[in-house]
Amino acid sequence: MKKAMLLVVALGVSIATTAQAADPPAAASRGSSEPTPQEQAQMLADRAYQAFDRGDYTTAIGMYLDSYRLVPVSEVLFNIASIYDKKVKAPKQALEYYRRYVEAVDAQPDLLAKANARIAALEAASSSPAPAAATAPAAPESSAEQPASNAWSSLRIAGAVTAGVGAIGLGVGVVSAMVAKSKHNDATDKGCSGSTCPNDAAASTERDAATMANVSTVGFIAGGVLVAGGVALFLFAPKGASSPKKTGVVVTPSVDPRGAGGVVVSGRFF
Known part of the structure; x- marks a missing residue:
């Protein structure tokens, strides 16, 4: 008599298989109550299904293996492969049992197609390159390899700023x-000749012209000195590791004994 064995595939796929036919053992013919291997395999398969149903996949796999040792039905191998594949997420073991099922002589055509499809998918996943690791930020270069940017910038920036202020001057x-020229022309039109003017309005215009002329003189002198000093500071600033760590630029107003105004630009290195 043949014994039907119900096995449950992972993800709810049911498989009905028929155990290999076997003549009743001699013990059964003598009225023994000991279960046959087929009956023991069926009980283990039922317990494996119960373990699978409650999410105890490790126990389910172990009981399916015990059932297979008693009665080697190939669908048990497919069940085990499906649990490894869909539930345990162990592709290596899933591939092993899918391949064992494919090699079984009693493999069913529909399950054989599913097993081959999963084998192809798992092999493709295992052979695909792993995602590239996130690129770590480049380590900062050592101070010996880096240009002495601080010393360079402190001097040359000071020179550029000084030259810029000079350009404004x-x-x-x-x-x-x-x-000044415009006001001097106005004063001349009003009758001024040098510092002699016919009236106070003309004299006031001439004084304004003189004031603007002085401002122009100071602007030219100060601007020229600052531009020259800034350019010199920029061009002759030390470079490399020997550059001073701190720098300073001092601009000092200067008036000579004749009343001419100007500025003195000096640099200090600390």
């Missing part, structure tokens, strides 16, 4: 000179 000188 030159611009003030140019504008002031134009205003």
